[in-house]
Amino acid sequence: MGLYSKFVLPKIVNCVCGLKPTRKQREKVVPQATGKVLEIGIGSGLNLPFYNTEQVDHITGIDPAPEMWELNSWKGDIEVNYVQSSAEDLNLENDSFDSIVCTYTLCTIPNAQKALSEIMRVLKPSGKFIFTEHGLAPDPSVMKTQNRINPYWKRLGGGCNLNRNMEELISVNGFKFSSFDKMYIPGWKPASFNYWGVAEKIKV
Numbered sequence: 760m761g762l763y764s765k766f767v768l769p770k771i772v773n774c775v776c777g778l779k780p781t782r783k784q785r786e787k788v789v790p791q792a793t794g795k796v797l798e799i800g801i802g803s804g805l806n807l808p809f810y811n812t813e814q815v816d817h818i819t820g821i822d823p824a825p826e827m828w829e830l831n832s833w834k835g836d837i838e839v840n841y842v843q844s845s846a847e848d849l850n851l852e853n854d855s856f857d858s859i860v861c862t863y864t865l866c867t868i869p870n871a872q873k874a875l876s877e878i879m880r881v882l883k884p885s886g887k888f889i890f891t892e893h894g895l896a897p898d899p900s901v902m903k904t905q906n907r908i909n910p911y912w913k914r915l916g917g918g919c920n921l922n923r924n925m926e927e928l929i930s931v932n933g934f935k936f937s938s939f940d941k942m943y944i945p946g947w948k949p950a951s952f953n954y955w956g957v958a959e960k961i962k963v
């Protein structure tokens with residue numbers, strides 16, 4: 760890992776992900792988590808202040824980058840257990856979490872389909888997958904910019920993709936939405952089209 764990825768990028772990501780528009784997105788979804796929670800790509804723990812302490816028992820946060828978690832400064836009442844792991848290969852039991860939270864991370868996970876099948880595996884049948892993510896915009900001109908600059912953005916942004924269609928990605932992987940919204944949040948349009956909501960396992 761280069762010096763940029765280890766020392767510079769985590770601070771940039773922590774700063775950009777902490778901006779007001781993304782905080783507002785976190786506020787919309789994170790308080791819906793209940794019980795035993797798994798957070799995918801916990802990063803520097805920017806969601807932690809938004810959990811409802813009355814309804815969350817415990818949080819397991821996975822992320823392959825300990826240098827992100829080292830920036831966490833949250834002190835609160837919920838027990839949080841950080842595990843260095845990639846979402847594509849979770850060393851966790853089947854059907855074991857009430858809520859799985861994923862924010863601004865499906866854009867970065869190299870194999871997002873594999874990660875979603877792991878999320879599906881470890882989520883209880885009655886569990887909730889709670890997310891807010893940026894992704895592919897609906898306007899052709901913005902989409903064109905996203906597709907054009909994605910290779911360079913990805914290199915500078917630690918693997919982040921601007922052009923993933925999160926609605927399609929989540930729904931083709933066996934989830935149905937119990938709530939879903941999408942819109943531009945304030946900011947630079949190619950990185951500001953957000954998808955958020957709650958998805959459940961499709962019962963078979």
Ligand SMILES: C[S@@+](CC[C@H](N)C(=O)[O-])C[C@H]1O[C@@H](n2cnc3c(N)ncnc32)[C@H](O)[C@@H]1O
Nearest residue numbers: 776800801802805824827845846862863864868
């Ligand atoms: C833009 S940051 C978002 C962090 C945090 N979720 C938030 O909302 O602030 C993306 C995170 O995804 C993590 N990540 C990258 N590859 C991953 C993978 N394969 N599985 C899980 N997390 C991954 C990165 O280390 C980073 O912490």
